Amino acid sequence: MDQFLQQLINGVSIGSIYALMAVGYSLVYSIMNFSNFAHGGVIMLSAYMGYFAIVLLKVSFGGALLLATLGATLIAVLIERIAYRPLRKRSAPTLYFIISAMGMSILLENLVIATIGPQFKTYPIIFAESTIQLGNLSISKMDIFMLIIAAVALVGLVFFLNKTRTGIAVRAATYNARASQLMGVNVDRIVSIVFALGGALAGIAGVFFGIRYTVYAQAGIITNKAFVAAVFGGLGSLPGAIVGSILLGIIETFVAAWRSQLRDLTTFAILIAVLVFKPTGLMGKNTEDKA
Amino acid sequence: MEYYLQVLTLAGINLMVVLGLGLLTGFTGLFSFGHAGFMCIGAYTSAILTVTLKVPFVVALIASGLVAGAISLLLGRLTLKLKGDYFLIATLGFGESVRLIFDNIEPLGGARGFSGIEKNSNFISVWLVCIIGIFFLIRLMNSRYGRNFKAIREEELASATIGIDVFKTKLLSLFISAIYAGIGGSLYAHYMTFIKPTNFQLIKSTEFTIMAIIGGLGSITGSVIGALLLTVLPELLRFVADWRMVIYGAAVVILIIVRPKGIAGGKEFKDFFFIVWIRRLFNKIFTKEDPGNGGKL
Amino acid sequence: MKKLKKLALLVLIMSMCLTLIVACDSSDKEQGNVAGKTIKIGWIGSLTGDQSVFGICERDTIQMLIDDVNKDGGIAGKQLEFIPYDTRGTPEEAVNAVNRLVNNDKVLVILGPNSSGLAIPIASVLEKGKVADIATVATNEKVTVDNGVLKPYNFRVCFIDPYQGGVAATFAYKEQGFKTAAILSDISDEYSQGMAEYFKKTFEDLGGEIVAEEAFKTGDVDFRPQLTKIKEKAPDCIFLPYFYKEVSLTAQQADEIGIKTIFIGGDGWTSDQLMEMGGAYLQGSFIVNHVDFDDPDVQGLTNHFLETYPGQPVQLNTFMGHDAFVTAKAAIEKVAAAESKISSEAIAKALNDIEVKGITGTIHISPEDHNPIGKEAAIITIVGEEYKFVMKYAADMSN
Numbered sequence: 001m002d003q004f005l006q007q008l009i010n011g012v013s014i015g016s017i018y019a020l021m022a023v024g025y026s027l028v029y030s031i032m033n034f035s036n037f038a039h040g041g042v043i044m045l046s047a048y049m050g051y052f053a054i055v056l057l058k059v060s061f062g063g064a065l066l067l068a069t070l071g072a073t074l075i076a077v078l079i080e081r082i083a084y085r086p087l088r089k090r091s092a093p094t095l096y097f098i099i100s101a102m103g104m105s106i107l108l109e110n111l112v113i114a115t116i117g118p119q120f121k122t123y124p125i126i127f128a129e130s131t132i133q134l135g136n137l138s139i140s141k142m143d144i145f146m147l148i149i150a151a152v153a154l155v156g157l158v159f160f161l162n163k164t165r166t167g168i169a170v171r172a173a174t175y176n177a178r179a180s181q182l183m184g185v186n187v188d189r190i191v192s193i194v195f196a197l198g199g200a201l202a203g204i205a206g207v208f209f210g211i212r213y214t215v216y217a218q219a220g221i222i223t224n225k226a227f228v229a230a231v232f233g234g235l236g237s238l239p240g241a242i243v244g245s246i247l248l249g250i251i252e253t254f255v256a257a258w259r260s261q262l263r264d265l266t267t268f269a270i271l272i273a274v275l276v277f278k279p280t281g282l283m284g285k286n287t288e289d290k291a
Numbered sequence: 292m293e294y295y296l297q298v299l300t301l302a303g304i305n306l307m308v309v310l311g312l313g314l315l316t317g318f319t320g321l322f323s324f325g326h327a328g329f330m331c332i333g334a335y336t337s338a339i340l341t342v343t344l345k346v347p348f349v350v351a352l353i354a355s356g357l358v359a360g361a362i363s364l365l366l367g368r369l370t371l372k373l374k375g376d377y378f379l380i381a382t383l384g385f386g387e388s389v390r391l392i393f394d395n396i397e398p399l400g401g402a403r404g405f406s407g408i409e410k411n412s413n414f415i416s417v418w419l420v421c422i423i424g425i426f427f428l429i430r431l432m433n434s435r436y437g438r439n440f441k442a443i444r445e446e447e448l449a450s451a452t453i454g455i456d457v458f459k460t461k462l463l464s465l466f467i468s469a470i471y472a473g474i475g476g477s478l479y480a481h482y483m484t485f486i487k488p489t490n491f492q493l494i495k496s497t498e499f500t501i502m503a504i505i506g507g508l509g510s511i512t513g514s515v516i517g518a519l520l521l522t523v524l525p526e527l528l529r530f531v532a533d534w535r536m537v538i539y540g541a542a543v544v545i546l547i548i549v550r551p552k553g554i555a556g557g558k559e560f561k562d563f564f565f566i567v568w569i570r571r572l573f574n575k576i577f578t579k580e581d582p583g584n585g586g587k588l
Numbered sequence: 589m590k591k592l593k594k595l596a597l598l599v600l601i602m603s604m605c606l607t608l609i610v611a612c613d614s615s616d617k618e619q620g621n622v623a624g625k626t627i628k629i630g631w632i633g634s635l636t637g638d639q640s641v642f643g644i645c646e647r648d649t650i651q652m653l654i655d656d657v658n659k660d661g662g663i664a665g666k667q668l669e670f671i672p673y674d675t676r677g678t679p680e681e682a683v684n685a686v687n688r689l690v691n692n693d694k695v696l697v698i699l700g701p702n703s704s705g706l707a708i709p710i711a712s713v714l715e716k717g718k719v720a721d722i723a724t725v726a727t728n729e730k731v732t733v734d735n736g737v738l739k740p741y742n743f744r745v746c747f748i749d750p751y752q753g754g755v756a757a758t759f760a761y762k763e764q765g766f767k768t769a770a771i772l773s774d775i776s777d778e779y780s781q782g783m784a785e786y787f788k789k790t791f792e793d794l795g796g797e798i799v800a801e802e803a804f805k806t807g808d809v810d811f812r813p814q815l816t817k818i819k820e821k822a823p824d825c826i827f828l829p830y831f832y833k834e835v836s837l838t839a840q841q842a843d844e845i846g847i848k849t850i851f852i853g854g855d856g857w858t859s860d861q862l863m864e865m866g867g868a869y870l871q872g873s874f875i876v877n878h879v880d881f882d883d884p885d886v887q888g889l890t891n892h893f894l895e896t897y898p899g900q901p902v903q904l905n906t907f908m909g910h911d912a913f914v915t916a917k918a919a920i921e922k923v924a925a926a927e928s929k930i931s932s933e934a935i936a937k938a939l940n941d942i943e944v945k946g947i948t949g950t951i952h953i954s955p956e957d958h959n960p961i962g963k964e965a966a967i968i969t970i971v972g973e974e975y976k977f978v979m980k981y982a983a984d985m986s987n
Contacts, residue, residue, distance in 0.1 A: 003816055006816050006845065007816055010812040010816065014810055083544050087547070095322055099322070099543060100544050100547045100548065102500070103539075103542070103544035107537055107543075108540070110534075110535075111540075113636075114537050118637060118638055122836075122864065131844050131845075131846075138845045213810070214833065218807070221493075227380050228384075231380070256813035257814070260802045260803045261394070261395055261775045261803040264388070264805055267384065268388045271380065272369055272370070272384070275369070275381065292691070293687065301680060390776070391776070391805060394775050395775060401781055402774075402777055402781045403778040403782060404778060406734050407734055483680070484712050487705055489777075490678075525681075529673070532636045532676065
């Protein structure tokens with residue numbers, strides 16, 4: 001029983017990081033209708049920014065988190081401007097967006113390797129006594145902290161989307177960009193805002209990822225897990241992305257506990273299963289077929 | 292000289308995979324991040340056949356392509372009915388999963404690899420296969436199937452309304468591209484003489500896609516240019532090693548925005564200005580002028 | 589029909605070009621490459637990519653040693669010329685680089701690489717060009733002997749995985765008295781798999797019990813599921829045969845879930861970054877290494893390196909690179925003394941049973957498997973923020 005609970009805790013911990021990433025990913029997907037591969041690059045850069053904020057600028061952990069989030073937001077908006085807007089203006093096929101995103105992610109990853117170097121970096125220890133012991137179970141303080149911050153961020157996002165004018169405009173645009181344009185919504189601005197939101201979430205996720213798992217240039221690959229989680233929960237549904245991520249984290253952990261080498265295969269299997277049996281995911285809306 | 296031949300041999304091996312990928316992405320509009328997986332299947336199939344079962348190389352070569360193709364049918368069956376994005380991530384997952392599966396198969400060496408493969412891939416054998424491959428692809432693209440592929444790429448919904456079986460056509464495109472990748476894998480195995488699952492990682496799939504894009508999607512010539520250029524260039528640019536991938540990434544983004552059709556620009560060898568000029572010359576010399584009526588009605 | 593005619597013409601032209609190209613390649617490869625005004629020594633390794641830290645260190649060490657020899661007048665009156673190439677960590681690049689060294693630059697011997705994945709595929713190129721290669725830290729048996737067949741042009745100066753895994757297991761069982769062990773390995777890394785396999789085999793042969801065998805994939809960063817399972821089985825020790833980054837993460841996460849067991853590892857651990865990141869969680873663990881960093885002979889080389897390259901850290905590759913170089917040097921000297929022409933073929937022959945004093949012990953290459961005979965491992969442990977030497981250890985691998 002103890003082991004079961006411990007594995008459950010492990011799963012939720014992993015899942016919460018996926019959740020932060022998946023929500024940002026799903027948000028961009030719902031408005032742009034393509035998978036933003038560069039999202040992983042933003043997460044990775046955020047991890048680096050947080051690291052350098054602490055090590056070079058000597059700010060506190062909170063300050064680093066803030067700076068990294070801001071930085072990530074900026075980078076995300078910039079990426080949209082440079083890599084996607086020109087294509088959007090020309091109504092280019094989705095394929096081009098994907099290619100551009102791919103190019104961007106390769107660019108970012110290797111830019112870091114070429115400039116900062118291939119060696120990974122470690123965040124200095126944030127919490128002195130890092131775990132809380134509950135009987136035989138161990139919960140990491142960092143995990144609890146992350147969960148709280150993630151929850152706060154997500155609640156903030158939901159509030160923004162539902163209670164503010166801009167938020168409503170975003171939701172309108174994700175539903176039907178053309179119509180909302182007719183209603184006076186500046187779609188360009190909305191797109192930038194969406195990317196900014198996604199970037200902010202990625203920023204938070206990046207710092208946490210860096211603390212937990214070190215800072216390295218190839219970290220962007222984790223976005224694939226985020227995509228599977230988002231699909232699993234239902235692309236376009238934010239609660240779905242969260243639920244999907246936590247579930248994915250838990251399932252992965254238990255599979256790893258059963259047959260550790262099969263962990264990544266499971267992720268792929270889940271994806272295929274979802275796509276074949278219920279493409280809209282667990283909580284997804286029925287998105288119209290885009291031919 | 293030997294050195295240059297070897298580099299060109301490697302280019303040829305890459306070309307086989309890029310030709311397949313070009314068919315899938317450039318002509319049918321489907322993006323794949325998992326072709327290294329088909330290459331891996333082809334490589335191991337060929338290795339097992341030639342080393343353990345002592346099958347002749349040519350047979351193994353063809354078999355590798357067919358096995359990879361067969362697996363692609365399975366994958367396609369599961370994923371092709373869905374939108375492009377899903378297919379893309381599915382291929383990514385596929386590529387990584389294939390590698391992981393081979394890591395776990397101890398009898399084939401697992402992560403420690405499969406060695407002792409005969410070096411059958413040299414300049415002549417590889418480029419012979421390439422020429423046959425190109426020839427076949429040209430014939431294919433000029434046929435009804437080729438037109439169907441292009442139709443789907445341009446406007447899927449409209450193609451369905453005029454009676455093209457979208458699913459079957461996409462499947463055919465995937466099937467052929469997988470065969471090419473599988474054959475490429477076999478050639479690879481017989482060039483390296485030693486293969487490990489890590490040879491077929493995501494980064495390899497990405498490199499092939501970059502070759503196809505930079506060379507020019509929608510053009511067989513583009514695939515050739517892409518494969519040759521990006522195999523030879525790293526050798527010439529050893530000093531920019533660290534920045535090579537940065538340049539590639541930037542090149543892809545810039546190209547897709549400014550000139551999506553890549554270097555070849557969607558045209559084929561025969562469309563190039565220089566070649567057209569040679570052809571006109573050729574025609575003038577070798578064909579009798581038809582006196583006709585000077586073009587008047 | 590016109591199209592077919594055009595195609596036929598194209599094919600004809602191409603095949604003519606082909607025959608021309610092939611006819612040009614007719615160099616006489618009887619003796620491999622021969623020394624001209626200088627003695628060319630090639631090197632391949634990762635100068636970019638994840639392993640670049642090791643590659644750069646190795647190349648710099650050898651450059652330093654070559655400069656020393658040249659200052660002393662070179663070998664047989666000829667200066668040494670060093671030609672290093674980057675493999676970018678991929679086998680295709682390794683093959684290209686070796687091709688270039690053997691056929692374009694016409695080197696007499698090649699040093700490196702430090703990875704079996706690169707050392708194995710280059711064999712055919714070496715054989716065709718008759719140039720020998722001395723691998724520095726490539727530990728897969730297949731580098732020199734594959735399916736019972738000895739590769740005439742591949743040599744190495746390090747011990748092999750079967751040995752290393754065996755040493756770890758024997759040390760754990762006999763010296764430390766651990767009766768049960770758990771193994772966590774990287775399923776997609778050959779080095780890890782090799783080590784794990786032989787650790788398990790030796791440990792069980794000695795009478796120990798492997799209570800848990802878990803795995804992960806290169807690139808994974810969360811090991812808690814596997815560690816939780818291992819904790820349940822309460823082993824006396826846990827074997828972590830992989831590289832320092834994942835080891836640091838593993839140790840940290842193990843501590844997090846309350847594992848207090850001793851860890852054991854191999855030469856993939858030794859790095860300053862291991863200490864920085866995971867040192868706190870690896871106190872008292874044991875590492876099977878090629879060399880004892882506190883050995884006075886070793887100190888000499890370490891200081892020389894630090895003086896030549898201030899600010900750069902010394903790695904294992906410094907010592908292995910050194911040994912590869914002195915082995916090559918000994919072979920070149922032997923050939924220079926005996927024959928009029930220094931050819932790569934002759935050097936390869938001389939390497940077959942060369943014996944030279946290296947920094948990691950005496951390097952005596954065996955003509956049967958081109959591996960160094962009877963090399964001892966150095967067991968080191970982590971105390972505080974330093975590596976401390978425990979003992980030299982040689983496992984009895986008579987089976």
